[in-house]
Amino acid sequence: MRCVIARFPFDLTRSxxxxxxxxxxxxxxxxxxxxxxxxxxxxxxxxQVITRxxxxxxxAREVVRAMTGLGxxxxxxxxxxxxxxxxxxxxxxxxxxxxxxxx
Numbered sequence: 001m002r003c004v005i006a007r008f009p010f011d012l013t014r015s016x017x018x019x020x021x022x023x024x025x026x027x028x029x030x031x032x033x034x035x036x037x038x039x040x041x042x043x044x045x046x047x048q049v050i051t052r053x054x055x056x057x058x059x060a061r062e063v064v065r066a067m068t069g070l071g072x073x074x075x076x077x078x079x080x081x082x083x084x085x086x087x088x089x090x091x092x093x094x095x096x097x098x099x100x101x102x103x
Contacts, residue, residue: 001013001066001069001070003062003065003066003069004062005047005051005053005058005062005063005066006051006053006057006058006062008051008053010050010051010066012050012066012070013070014070014071014072016050017036017046017050017067017070017072018036018037020049020050021036021037021039021041021046021049021050024041024045024049026039026040026041026042026045027041027042027045028042029041029042029077030042030077031043031060031076031077032060032064032074032075032076032077033074033075033076033077034046034063034064034067034072034073034074034075035072035073035074035075036072040075043060043063043064043067043074044060044063046063046067047060047062047063
């Protein structure tokens, strides 16, 4: 699939992305992510690996559009609606994952 990331055209394939990300350890996810194989990677990390460009040169939206077009699942980090202060570690983890907390 031909796509434009940071004003440069790229011919990306699903198998090419899988091969590029093979052996790459995922960084901590703080915003949007792409599921490649069994792992979730930050969108900017995937963009850097497949384009070999600096992360400041492209937007996460450009990478999400390309990865979605190739059939990868892209997710955004859910925003917690409950405050995390005053909760024990298990409740904080549940809130971060979007699961209901026990009262």
